[in-house]
Amino acid sequence: MTTTEQPPTDSMRRFDELLRADEKIEPRDWMPDEYRKTMIRQIAQHAHSEVIGQQPEGNWITRAPSLRRKAILMAKVQDEAGHGLYLYAAAETLGISRDELNQLLHTGRQKYSSIFNYPTLSWADIGAIGWLVDGAAITNQVMLTRTSYGPYARAMVRICKEESFHQRQGFEIMVTLTRGTDEQKAMAQDALDRWWWPSLAMFGPPDADSTHTEQSMAWKIKLETNDELRQKFVDMTVPQADHLGLRIPDPDLVWNEERGHYDFGEIDWDDFWQVVKGNGPCNRERIASKVRAWNDGAWVREAAAAHAERQRRRAAGNGGSNGRSSGRDRDTEVRR
């Protein structure tokens, strides 16, 4: 599906026209190779993030402190798997297969959001992830519902609709903890202390260092810059922390009357790059766990494929009935 020959000018003109008119690019439209590559990369990273994102929260499903919280958390982690699936499906419209995407993730050739390379050490982390990480994600994702590639935009519409409960459930956990015992309050503050900076880093490097942003904006893949989105998130979150009575771990955080925004301190980009490069607290563990599940499931996938193939052959032999009851060839074929 990928085309490498010189773009026909008509096709190029048509592509530009569609972008200019704020119309969507659809799978079978001609698109520049670079656009396709960028799109695959971004959607794949996004999908991988959802899938790996099941792990830190999944870590608390069996230990949730109440049945209500257990049900909510299970549903939320399931949503993340669902969102990964929607996004893989969107990426597949660009000609790459799920199988390839899996391999790229497992071998570290494609990345996922670094936020998932931090551990969930207390129940309050489940609250902090919903409040901060989902909050940051929503800021970005709302923008992406208007992105130029049709299947991606449609997946994001569905995802945003479904994720609207994610941030609220996280904030509700924080409210409950901050109104609880001293131990619970301490747990909540500790979680904010650990998740605040990684959440800000989720928006990516500063605009000045981000070569990606410019091209992505020209193609209307991204509609706002990393720094704009980050600022939006900080402005939204500081009053919420105040409401909770929690202290944001940034001595430089101050309202700037002139700008009409909060000023905030410098993100530790060295730490950020370390995590991106694979040296965060959980990088190894996350991929190892994913690869283990995949390898452990290999015999199941093979069995399903073999059964499906045998059914097809039976159906062909039976003049089209689905052949579920044909016991004789099962005897001969299964008992090896």
Next chain:
Amino acid sequence: MGSDVDPLLTYLLRLADDNLVLAQRLGELIAGMPDLEEDIAVANVALDHLGQARNLYAYAGQIDPAGRDEDDFAMGRSEREFLNAVLVEQPNGDFAVTMVRQLFVDAYQVPLYEALSESTDEQLAAIAAKAVKEARYHLDRSAGWVVTLGDGTGESHHRAQAAVDELWQFTADLFTADRVEDELSSRGVVPDPASLRPRFDGMVGEVLAAANLTVPSDPYQRLGGRTGFHTAHLGHLLPELQWLHRAHPGAEW
């Protein structure tokens, strides 16, 4: 269980505990299934069982003289007080064990909930009427997978047969009855558990035949779950389930 306990309360806890313990087991599998589609499917099943447990605990709470709520029941009782059948506490094992365990549970719950939806106890009938729809879907899925595994590759067939051989000894526990079921069934509140067995045998037999799997000849059956006489596995599952709640007595979450 002392003989002064309301039999309905004991019965509700038996059913609720089945569902909670199974939901807890399935919760361990999230993000670890053979593919993304199955991650999503297993979460649906886990959520259904958890929801059934909560409905049953809620009703139990209404008739409990101590006025306990769902979390008191789930987090506050010890191993000897849990009344689930021993089948559901068995570890997940490989995918074949998970699916065969699910098939046995589903083939038990479908006729159980069908009968309970006709209960003279309206509240129990309403809970069961909702649950039976979920159980039928679960059965469809687990039966489909067991046939797939039995009819798949040599390896999957072998693993599926090993799972049946391993788990069969825990099936009779689902159908045991004592004075709790006897008294309730005499009033038409619950079915006699033994009356569910032919349907179970019929459905499981059909699936195993289609999967070319056989029931083991060893007649041994491990009983005791309904009176809190569990396999060692439950004693490891409960601390994980209850630890956080118990570490902060009286805290809200």
Next chain:
Amino acid sequence: MSYDVPPIEGETDPEVVGTTGGHPLWEVFVRASRGLNHVHCGSLHAPDAETAARNARDVYTRRSEGVSVWVVPSAAIHASDPDDRESWFDSDKPYRHPTFYEIPDEVGHM
């Protein structure tokens, strides 16, 4: 959850070949309620039609979005060519639309 991971050493743009090592792809159509069409809502992978239908139910109706699902092998879809868009779809027959016709006001709604 989304984010932006900058490119780093060791990350390569994959050679996209579209291998199909896994289960086949299916397109999913969901009927939201009785009386409505089945509408395309996404796709998924499954070994066979039965599993695809069950997975479609599990993936795409988690919030009671439907009362019926269809699954169709993606490979079975034959689509029109985007390059034929003008010759196929840019037809101009205004007399097929009700607004083309002038009806005297006093006649009222028609």
